[in-house]
Amino acid sequence: MTYPLTVDFRDGFYNDTIVVVVDEVEVYRQENVTTRTMTGLAGSTEILLDSGKHMLRINLSEKEVSTSISIDINSPLYLGLEYIPQKGLENKLQGEPFKYM
Amino acid sequence: MSDDFIIDDENLDLLEEELDEDELSIDTVGLPRPFPILPRKLSASGLYKASNRLIKLPIKSKFAEQSSDEFENEIGFVPGKKLPWGFLKEDLRLDVDGRYPQMQASGTIRTNFFTSVDWIARLKATRSPNTWIGNIWFKDGPANAMRHTRVRIKVKRSWFPHQRQLIAKFYGGGAPTRVRHFNFKSAYFHPVEFEYDRVSDVPAADATTSVATCAHPNRPATIACENLSLETVYRRAGFNVKKSGGDSSIPVDDAGANTTWSDAEMHDAMQAYWSRFANKAQWSMWVMFARQHDNGNGLGGVMFDDIGPNHRQGTAIFSDSFISQAPAGDANPAAWVDRMRFWTAAHEMGHGFNLAHSWQKSLGAPYGSPWLPALADEPEARSFMNYPYNVSGGETSFFSDFEYRFSDNELVFMRHAPSRFVQMGNADWFDNHGFEQSIPDQSSVFNLELRTNKANSVFEFLEMINLELKLTNISGQTRLIENAVLQEYENMTIVIKRDGMPARQWLPFAHYCRNKNMSAIDHGQSLYDSILLSAGKNGWDIAEPGNYTVQAMMTIDDEIIMSNALKLRVGTPRTDNEEICAQDLFNKDVGQVLTYGGSQYLAKANHALEEVIVRLPNSNAARHAQIALALPKLRNFKSLNITADAPDLFTALENKKAAIGVTKSDSAVKKTLDTLLVKEGNAAAETLGHICYKQHMDTYSKYLADSDTAAAAKTQQTCKKTLMARNVPEWVFANDAYAGGSASAKGGKKKTEKA
Structure with a gap:
């Protein structure tokens, strides 16, 4: 059984190259990702994953920043990623879509 | 100003002695907070505009220390030049009572249409009634334009708006004290206009523009129950909100299955359906109610307009999105959605x-x-600008404390920040930078047009720029106007701004005192004149390569007339010779020679022009130089000759060692002018401009007519042919003295035309 993991790239991105690796396989790469300040959203991608545990790694190559997140997916999940200069990549995982205005 | 107010001014003088720095400290006993909401008629807050008159104060008043005129000189950016009457404008926004008082005062001092100074002061009430005092904590404008650090404000309240007045005293910072008198204009700080357009697939009921504040049970216990509109929200934020009256429906039938919206599509719709759309800064906003964005259900709305040169003019709200989906189990889902x-x-x-x-x-x-x-984030603010579900406790916590308002910091920004930061279409989204300033209302009586006759107004490096002015009666009726109004620089200000540089005011070399000969100008008729814009009393205002903006403002019968903003470009030097010539050419004397059509006295300037002719023979600058050197030789040129041993002019005159001499006209210049003005007439008209070219051709014809009327006639015919080929209308030549062989119309040229 597969479930979608929606990854939202939110505040703090500017001309970044974002690479998402799931279980050591690159599943997403996007260059020039920049947050639109009027919504706080830079971009989004959906990844289909088999139910169960997975290890995600998100790299920002220009900023030389990465973070690893362990998830256990058994229903659609939504991952919000935010870059904070002093803290690095922060994430928030939830069961409902993120909202923007 | 009423007498009782003048008496108050005397009291201010006394109060000044009672007050000291402690009044600005936190420990000072101020009025209780929050302020009661006064009836609008009694509130002091609002927009005030300065009157131009000086305050007449009792003798020995400290307020008499400096007149407004002195201050205008201080900040006028044009040393020694008094700004024209009514040219300096000044607003003051007082924010001490009414809805959400921020205890701030702010002001804008406009010195010309390119330059203004904005200031903001944080106020404390004093022991004296209706009087506030505070430190100026924000300034925006040219450095040192406003050195004052403190302001003291006293208000005269009244039930009648036209009787409300304010006196502001600016002091501190080592600058001379300055007092300004203001009249009340509005209870609001800025105007704004909204237009709501709805896409046809959105039900009218889903385009929500008002809400019942007590409809949902999760709300502050103390909130006033009312039907609150978007207009009221922004009125309480300090804006005089009006509707454009153009609310309409946007048909979506032709879109087929694609009924979601991209930002670009919304921007296109804004241009097509917004009744007020214009590519300019204006206090006007378009609100579009649409079904869904291309991004889907997760986007409830967006200010989509960071496209093109004028941002923040349009917003959209999406009814088919999460904002229309109340959480499961909500106590009143319909009210939640609303x-x-x-x-x-x-x-x-x-x-x-x-x-x-x-x-x-x-x-x-x-x-x-x-x-x-040092602006701080407000992650827990109960403001329209926060995301309700992002605060601690989430959306339930947010709305339990939400009072349908903006935060104090946001109110200070909207009410008091320089208006170009806030005004729609002005500063870019998320950026507080912006050059464009608000332009005063355009005159409905006259239109002033600035132009050159050069394609794209692109000039060679060193090429002199002649600016043409066209003043047209657009009043719909015949107007009496002074013939020489375009030469009366007392009533006109021309400002030149090179990109990235401060604006400079063009100053003429001379002011003329003329009889006021008036003419009746019909609707659609125009007056014309031409000036050498490159140089003036300031020296060479246009010399360096780059882009320039030129704008003029003039007053006729107290009517302010603003011209178009003319863009010019000066090219870069292409040869070493151009750079060599520039060193001597950009000299004030050379500007004077060019302005007055030559001199036989300013030898150094003449030499600089000769250098241009020799080093740059095919340039437009050389064309100007040759004409300037040739024209004085068309007539017998009088000059005052002083014998070499006279120590100065006065001694020479006293000892009769000075005499008027005459340099005879030089027929050799005929060949030069024949080449420059006749054979190469089109090139001359291009660089001189049509008005200046015609003037020179008339002068040359007059010279020729003394000995050869046929040659004079031929010259004027060439002039006519050259200019008509450049789309100049035939009536311009109706009074040419020699063209038709008749001299009867000599001197009768009327610079008017039917539109």
């Missing part, structure tokens, strides 16, 4: 006022810049 749609509309419109999200207040480069360097 409130969320309303909140979203107010939120997106807030972006139109350049408000960032509450958690982005400090966010600067590379996205933009906060308007204040």
Whole structure:
């Protein structure tokens, strides 16, 4: 059984190259990702994953920043990623879509 | 000004002695907070505009220390030049009572249409009634334009708006004290206009523009129950809100299955359906109610307009999105949806006022810049600009404390920040930078047009620029106007601004005193004149390569007439010779020679022009130089000759060692002018401009007519042919003295035309 993991790239991105690796396989790469300040959203991608545990790694190559997140997916999940200069990549995982205005 | 107010001014003098720095300290006993909401008729807050008259004060008043005129000189950027009457404008916004008082005063001092100074002061009430005092904590404008550090404000309240007045005293910072008198103009700080357009697939009921504040049970216990509109929200924020009257429906039938909207599509729709759309800064906003964005259900609304040169003019609210889906188990789902749609509309419109999200207040480069360097984020603010579900306790916590308002910091920004930061279409989204300033209302009586006769107004390096002025009667009726109104520089100000540089005022070499000969000008008729714009009393205002903007303002019968903003470009030097010539050419004397059509006295200037002719023979600068050197030789040129041993002019005159001499006209220049003006007439008209070219051709014809009327006639015919080929209308030549062989119309040229 597969479930979608929606990854939202939110505040703090500017001309970044974002690479998402799931279980050591690159599943997403996007260059020039920049947050639109009027919504706080830079971009989004959906990844289909088999139910169960997975290890995600998100790299920002220009900023030389990465973070690893362990998830256990058994229903659609939504991952919000935010870059904070002093803290690095922060994430928030939830069961409902993120909202923007 | 009424007498009782003058008496108050005397009291101010006394109060000044009672007050000291402690009054600005936190410990000072001020009025109780929060302030009671006064009836609007009694409130002091609002917009005030300065009157031009000076304050007449009792003798020995400290307010008499400096007149407004002195201050205008201080900040006028044009040393020694008094600004024309009514040219300096000054607003003051007082924010001490009414809805959400911020205890601030702010002002804008406009010195010309390119330059203004904005200031903001934080106020404390004094023991004297209706009087506030405070430190000026924000200034925006040219460095040292306003050195004062403190302001003291006294208000005369009245039930009648036209009787409300304010006196502001600016002091501190080592600058001379300055007092200014203001009249009340509005209870609001700025105007704004909204237009709500709805896409046809959105039900009217889903385009929410008002909300019942007590409809949902999760709300502050103390909130006033009312039907609150978006207009009222922004009125309480300090704006005089009006509807454009153009609310309409946007048909979506032709879109087929693609009924979601991209930002670009919304921008196109804004241009097509917004009745007020214009590519300019204006206090006007378009609100579009659509079904869904291309991004889907997760986007409730967006201020989509960061496209093109004028940002923040349009916003959209999406009814088919999460804002229309109340959480499961909500106590009143319908009220939740209404409130969320309303909140979203107010939120997106807030972006139109350049408000960032509450958690982005400090966010600067590379996205933009906060308007204040130390602006703090407000992640827990119960403001329209925060996301309700982002605060501690989530949406339930947010709405239990939400009072349908903006935060205090946001109110200070909207009410008091330099208006170009806030006004729609002005500063870019998320950026507080912007050159464009608000332009005073255009005259409905006259139109003033600035132009050159050069394609694209692109000039060679060193090429002199002749600016043409065209003043047209657009009043719909015949107007009496002074013939020489375009030569009366007392009533006209021309400002030149090179990109990235401060504006400079063009100053003529001379002012003329003329009889006021008046003419009746019909509707559609125009007066014309031409000036050498490159140089003036300031020296060479246009010399360096680059882009320039030129704009003029003049007053006729107290009517302010603003011209178009003319863009010019000066090219870069292409040869070493151009750079060599520039060193001597950009000299004030050379400007004077060119302005007055030559001199036989300013030898150094003449030499600089000769250098241009020799080194750059095919340039437009050489064409100007040759004409300037040739024209004085067309006539017997009088000059005052002083014998070499006279120590000075006065001694020479006293000892009769000075005499008027005459340099005879030189027929050799005929060949030069024949080449420059006749054979190469089109090139001359291109660089001189049509008005100046015609003047020179008339002068040359007159010279020729003394000995050869046929040659004079031929010259004027060439002039006519050259200019008509450049689309100059035939009536311009109706009074040519020699063209038709008749001299009867000599001197009768009327610079008017039917539109």
